[in-house]
Amino acid sequence: MPMDGMPMPGMPMGATPPAWTLYHAGAVLVAWIAMMVAMMLPTAAPAIMRRGPVFALGYATAWAGFGIAATALQWVLERTGALSIHMSLTSAALAAAVVLAAGIYQLTPLKAACLQHCRTESDADTAAIMTVAGTSTAGARIVAALAHGLRHGAHCIGCCWALMLLLFVGGAMNLVWMAALTLYLLLEKSLRRFPTARTTGLALIVAGTLAALRA
Numbered sequence: 001m002p003m004d005g006m007p008m009p010g011m012p013m014g015a016t017p018p019a020w021t022l023y024h025a026g027a028v029l030v031a032w033i034a035m036m037v038a039m040m041l042p043t044a045a046p047a048i049m050r051r052g053p054v055f056a057l058g059y060a061t062a063w064a065g066f067g068i069a070a071t072a073l074q075w076v077l078e079r080t081g082a083l084s085i086h087m088s089l090t091s092a093a094l095a096a097a098v099v100l101a102a103g104i105y106q107l108t109p110l111k112a113a114c115l116q117h118c119r120t121e122s123d124a125d126t127a128a129i130m131t132v133a134g135t136s137t138a139g140a141r142i143v144a145a146l147a148h149g150l151r152h153g154a155h156c157i158g159c160c161w162a163l164m165l166l167l168f169v170g171g172a173m174n175l176v177w178m179a180a181l182t183l184y185l186l187l188e189k190s191l192r193r194f195p196t197a198r199t200t201g202l203a204l205i206v207a208g209t210l211a212a213l214r215a
Contacts, residue, residue, distance in 0.1 A: 020075055028074060031173070033067035036164075039182045040156060043189055047121055047152060054142050058149020059156075066157050070164070077168070087172035092215040095169045100208030105162035106201025114158035115197055119189050121152060160185060 018024055037060045041048070048056045077083035082090055089095040105111055163181065170177035188196045 020078070025071070025075070029068065029071045032070045032074075033064045035173075035178065036063040036067045036070070039178060039185070040153075040160070042182065043118075043185050044152065044156065051145055051148065054145040055149040055152070058146040058151075059153040060149075061146075062150050062153025062157060066161065066164070073168075074172070083168070086174075087168070088170065088174075089168050093212065096208050096211035096215050098165050098169055098208075099204050099211060102162040102166055103201045103204025103206075103208055106197045106204065111159060111162075111197060111201075114155045115188065117155040118152070118159050119192060 040063050041056070041060065044056075044059055048059070074083065074087070077089070082094060084090050089098065163185070166181065167174075167177065184200070188200070
């Protein structure tokens with residue numbers, strides 16, 4: 001069955017997204033949360049295998065928060081007419097600006113710091129987990145693992161949020177685009193000796209600049 005907000009066979013090209021009823025907003029929120037968790041859990045698989053399901057819950061909760069923010073952004077874009085029925089930006093200039101901004105962020109110190117944390121986890125967090133693990137209180141261990149998952153998720157959001165905005169360029173529910181972005185994020189976290197983030201940043205800056213000139 002076609003999902004709310006997705007184009008259906010025979011739908012006119014000029015069709016507008018559905019009205020934001022409470023039901024529709026809830027469906028969009030669930031879709032964003034599911035999409036974020038599905039895309040990001042594989043990139044955190046090594047940390048999850050070391051830390052366990054409670055850590056994974058904290059990590060997923062952090063990305064669920066990002067899903068809420070993405071839902072709000074989608075609502076704003078649709079209200080202003082900036083988003084098509086395909087859930088992609090209608091303005092070529094705005095799309096170019098998003099690509100350019102994502103490229104610039106790839107080169108920032110904040111991106112580098114968050115990426116480093118996502119690749120290795122911080123020594124302070126690891127030490128805290130090991131300290132609590134030595135206690136006899138199961139509740140304390142659960143809280144510590146949950147908090148660690150939240151912190152790790154927050155760092156991964158700091159690493160990937162700008163790239164996630166590219167979903168609005170290629171189509172937020174475009175499965176091919178989602179799969180390609182997920183694969184890239186896996187490579188970015190895995191290829192530690194290759195300047196993946198900087199190389200991608202420069203490529204996005206060039207692509208965004210060319211798109212802006214065409215717009």
